[in-house]
Amino acid sequence: MERKIEEFFKKWKNDIIRKPMVLYGPKQIGKTFSALAFGKKYYKNVVYFNTDNNKDLLELFEKEKSTEKIILKLSLDIGETILKEDTLIILDNVNNIEFVKGLKLFGSEHSDYHIIAITSRRENLDSFKGEDLQFKGMSAMDFEEYLWAHNEKNLTNLIHESYTKRKTCPFHKVALEYFQNYLAVGGMPEVIQAELDGKGEYEIEAIKQKILDIYKKEVAINSTLIDIPRGLEVIDSLPEQLKKDNKKFQYGTMGTGKRAKEYDGAINYLVNNQLVYRSNKLKNVKSPLTACKDKDSFKLYAVDTGLLYTMLHLNYKKVQTDENLKETLYENMIAKTLVENGYSLFYYQSEGKAEVNFVVQNRMGQILPIEITTKTNSKAKSLSVFMKKFTVPQAYRITENNFQTKKDIRYIPIYAVFCIDNNKI
Numbered sequence: 001m002e003r004k005i006e007e008f009f010k011k012w013k014n015d016i017i018r019k020p021m022v023l024y025g026p027k028q029i030g031k032t033f034s035a036l037a038f039g040k041k042y043y044k045n046v047v048y049f050n051t052d053n054n055k056d057l058l059e060l061f062e063k064e065k066s067t068e069k070i071i072l073k074l075s076l077d078i079g080e081t082i083l084k085e086d087t088l089i090i091l092d093n094v095n096n097i098e099f100v101k102g103l104k105l106f107g108s109e110h111s112d113y114h115i116i117a118i119t120s121r122r123e124n125l126d127s128f129k130g131e132d133l134q135f136k137g138m139s140a141m142d143f144e145e146y147l148w149a150h151n152e153k154n155l156t157n158l159i160h161e162s163y164t165k166r167k168t169c170p171f172h173k174v175a176l177e178y179f180q181n182y183l184a185v186g187g188m189p190e191v192i193q194a195e196l197d198g199k200g201e202y203e204i205e206a207i208k209q210k211i212l213d214i215y216k217k218e219v220a221i222n223s224t225l226i227d228i229p230r231g232l233e234v235i236d237s238l239p240e241q242l243k244k245d246n247k248k249f250q251y252g253t254m255g256t257g258k259r260a261k262e263y264d265g266a267i268n269y270l271v272n273n274q275l276v277y278r279s280n281k282l283k284n285v286k287s288p289l290t291a292c293k294d295k296d297s298f299k300l301y302a303v304d305t306g307l308l309y310t311m312l313h314l315n316y317k318k319v320q321t322d323e324n325l326k327e328t329l330y331e332n333m334i335a336k337t338l339v340e341n342g343y344s345l346f347y348y349q350s351e352g353k354a355e356v357n358f359v360v361q362n363r364m365g366q367i368l369p370i371e372i373t374t375k376t377n378s379k380a381k382s383l384s385v386f387m388k389k390f391t392v393p394q395a396y397r398i399t400e401n402n403f404q405t406k407k408d409i410r411y412i413p414i415y416a417v418f419c420i421d422n423n424k425i
Contacts, residue, residue, distance in 0.1 A: 107132025186306010
């Protein structure tokens with residue numbers, strides 16, 4: 001399946017000051033598959049090493065300080081010649097700092113060997129930091145990639161054109177139907193492949209449940225998380241937290257007597273490792289937004305809307321007949337997409353409880369409020385009041401309707417959220 005990360009890989013390959021890359025992101029999102037597919041497409045050969053519990057490989061990177069000797073021993077180990085510029089070296093499951101020290105040797109020497117190291121633990125990046133490495137995050141497939149997998153690139157081009165030129169999309173209903181399927185399937189490549197292969201609903205749900213179990217295991221086996229049960233409690237509470245009208249994370253949802261200070265470490269661990277996304281409430285709205293956040297008031301979102309769909313025990317009929325559940329999925333999907341597109345998440349709530357679902361700031365400094373409207377929840381007043389109070393010149397309203405603009409508010413169909421991309425400004 002085609003992934004957007006390929007364009008980044010291509011630029012990295014051709015960069016004259018290219019450094020070893022550390023590719024990070026949660027498990028099961030296709031990091032290894034994408035790196036291997038890129039290598040097969042653009043290199044003469046690919047060599048792959050799984051570093052997990054590989055004592056011989058660890059010893060090599062710990063003790064050897066010559067890049068040429070490391071390459072020679074890797075070649076002997078794999079039984080294949082590693083060529084400068086023409087071989088892609090992939091080191092998977094890199095969680096030990098000793099491997100990274102070895103990688104930094106290649107970066108400091110501006111080596112002609114091309115290396116991608118893959119890790120699922122973002123928390124490691126603090127110890128991995130350095131000028132000798134390049135870092136790139138990756139996440140599950142967004143709706144645009146989902147359409148690519150269904151051979152609908154022409155449809156994505158039309159959506160982009162409608163967004164850019166502010167005109168209606170001629171295939172609005174088709175895009176909306178695909179999007180409703182995406183809500184249920186989500187962006188995990190294995191699940192999308194199962195859908196493409198014609199697997200039934202129960203088989204697809206079983207795959208998603210397996211992925212959820214893998215994520216919980218990631219929490220359970222991690223030695224840096226002091227309180228594993230609390231981390232699992234937070235994950236298990238997500239469906240109830242997000243079903244509430246007020247989606248602010250409430251500790252009481254997990255049981256009586258639960259206190260914030262008991263869960264700070266677990267929540268920070270989950271956020272840092274991209275197992276959940278966090279959106280902080282704003283005390284005020286001015287640039288920079290990061291200086292206005294209320295650290296004690298926040299929402300947590302699931303890393304994949306398809307997984308949330310499974311956690312909520314939903315089916316297609318339930319979603320289509322319950323506007324609150326549909327809005328819950330919409331809000332989670334928007335949060336996920338905005339994070340992937342380079343934004344930090346915030347929301348605004350006035351004393352009168354009027355809420356703007358998302359407030360983001362782009363790289364140009366522009367503050368952009370984004371709210372969701374459905375058939376039973378128009379929220380028209382909230383956004384207008386917000387724009388007047390904080391003198392915000394433009395806003396987005398996410399709806400199930402086609403593209404349109406009314407005064408200073410752009411109406412964006414729910415399926416086109418991937419176009420709001422801070423990385424392309």
